[in-house]
Amino acid sequence: MLTFAEEILLLLGDEEGVFLPVEEHAFECALAGAVLMDLAFAYRIDTDLEKLVAIDPAPTGNPMLDRVLEKIVARTDTTDTRTWVGVLSREDAAVLREQALESLAGRGVLERRDGRFLWAFGAVRYPALDDGAVRTIKARIEDVLSDDIPHPRDVALISLVDACEILPDLFPDRDVAAFGPRIALLRRMDLIGREVAGTIADIQRTVVREARARAARFQKLLLVLSAFGGLGVAATLLSPPIPLADRFGPGLFESLWYDGVWKQWSGYLLLGLSVAGLGVATIVKKRLVARIAGSHGWRLFHIVLGIACVLVLFAHTGFRFGANMNAALMAFFVAALLSGALAGAAIGGTPRLRKMGIRKTGRQNRLLIGLHAVAICPLPALLIVHLLSVYLY
């Protein structure tokens, strides 16, 4: 039998092994909740209003579940469900995800394919070898969302799917808004064995609440930062060049824009920020930044770097696009910043867009991120030409 975590991952992946652009906070909360639910169904943990405790430390035989169980057993202080969902989603989500994917690959449901993007960046995909499993899970959900009498595991799975807000993507041809009352009813139904009913219900509530709360906080911050960056890019595009003073004498802008030393400082700072932004988004996001800044700090940090790029770009150019090769470099750089800001705003604004009735945003978000990547591609070559032209002439 598949674990909840494996089922969720199967639902999120497509036949090419590309995952739906699900809100990552929600996904990580769902992943943490999925493991806790499996442990509850295996009679290993119990909850009450104040704490989540291990009632049976015996291993389940599943490495992923046993790892979490060991962690719960090892903890001596009083810790409630909410805290565990938070801890697991922050500290263990990446590992849980990898373990679940490897488990699916080991069972022959998925295939692990190691590839590289532009030779430089590692990329692992898990395309489905057999889409029968996915179809079965979807059919279970669809049946439960109809009027069928649900199985307790299906109820739990639906709560995880709901937490991830992927119902619109799973059933693009259905009016998912109509599922709302049914999902609420399912949550209230006493369908689970008395021993675990309270635990599962507690985990369900906590996962959904935590996922939505954390997602909302993150998305709000993401939206604000992206909007700030977008305004900066709009100013770069629309503002006329800042005129210079008609009075002779040293001026800050004159120094910034026409003094070779200052130009080099701002230019290399811009280069450093761009490289850092690229590094954060490609290499570091899964490793270093996840540890030092939380699992989603990398994205916020990436946008902060983008905003810094806009400010330093102003210091370097004063809204002047230049001519010929310089204009091309500036155009691609601004395009990269603008597509990045729009992608950030789109991801951050997803809940608002959904409230406005715009539900299918995944494909558009992916398109904006793709445009962001394409706009970045010419920059190294253009920068080399720019630097060479400065030092050769």
Next chain:
Amino acid sequence: MSPKIVPWAVVAATLAGAAWFAAAMTVGGDRSALLIGETTDAHHQIELACETCHAAPAFASAAKAEKALNRACRKCHDKELKAADDSHPRRKFRNPRMAVYWEKLDARLCTTCHVEHRPEIVRASAVTVAMDFCVACHSEGDQDVRAERPSHAGLAFDTCASAGCHNYHDNRALYEEFLVRHAGEPWLADAPAHELSARQRVRKRPARAALARGDAVAPRAALADPAWLDRWADSGHAAAGVNCGACHAPKAGKNATRETVEASWIEAPGTAVCEDCHRPQARTFVLGRHGMRRHPRVAKPRDPLRQLRKIGLSEFVPETVALWLADPAPPTTMTVAEARIPMRSDAAHGTLDCGTCHTPHAVDVRHAAAEACASCHDDPHTRAYFASPHHALWRAELAGEAPPGTGVSCATCHMPKTERRGRIATDHNQNDNLRPNEKMIRPVCLDCHGLGFSLNALADGALVERNFTGTPAVRVESIGWATRRAQATKREAGG
């Protein structure tokens, strides 16, 4: 196209582009896409001959690169600055005693005030600093202009060069002593005429006999067109005894026969033929905007093989590839369409060489002096000329109704006559006295007008645009101030 190919296609295209531009920068090829901004004035004509100005070796330090740039400025402009008796010569500021001013405005370097490829900061006369730059040195200490001149007390520093009083380099007609000497002159001289023009018009022709229609020595086919023959017969060339072979068959020599002329006949001779006889004109033509692409200081196209040797790649790049990378052949002449001032659209394809103004078979300097200019230039000043008093004088002179030298054509002011070793020639460097326009006062305006009137007229932009039809609405105070100061000094000395 598969979406996966898109990033690869973009990367491949940009890497190919980068390689192309790297080759263009280091070996040879079209570098127009590398220009970071428009150049000032007529420099656009030579902006792709990058090494003319960017003469420092690759990856030279900023100081060396700046030094090389300034040396390039001086190579082309030093002579005219010397001729202008430059008021702020470089040598003055190289003196260590002037070090206090280097921080304020480093006048040792041309690039302090004239930066290229930055069109957004270019002001009048290609200046790229704020126009009140005089304040840097003349607002305090010994050099404070207001200390000794009460007349300057309320004046803003951005009016120094814009009010018709001072120029940074050329003050030949603006310095105090000159102003005092010419104070009180009437607006028009008693016998207004351009002396050198008058002398040239009445000069004796060379002793050689003038040629007539029947004297033309040329292949029969060339003589078949009577119109060409008539134009030549009426031209200055025929009057000076210059036969067809002199231009079309220079190798045939002076005593050429029809056979020898036919043997070495060139259908369309180049400007080199003109330059053989008209050396002073050719020498000055390449110094001006019309001919500056052939200025001797303009860098020649790079030799790709030599460039490859310099970067150590000559052994790895086949010669055919290297030659394919060569710089595009630079045009030797500018087309009218390339000009960045208002020009006639119907003249767009015209090129600028001797024949543009001096129709080869009807060498008519009267046409070249005015109508030829208006056949390309289309600015208000040019258009207004034909209704101006100057043009009326020119027509009167051409009609024989006024003495030689009294007419004023475009060339009279913009290509004035010069005398060297007793020979009078037309200065074909038409921007020698163009800007600032006070440069025109001594060689041109004062021939007919008083200094006061000239200063006022040249300072009145609207009057200049109307080609001096009317009277100046601007009054330049400098003569009055200089006169009063001289009188006061005299009184003090006397008392």
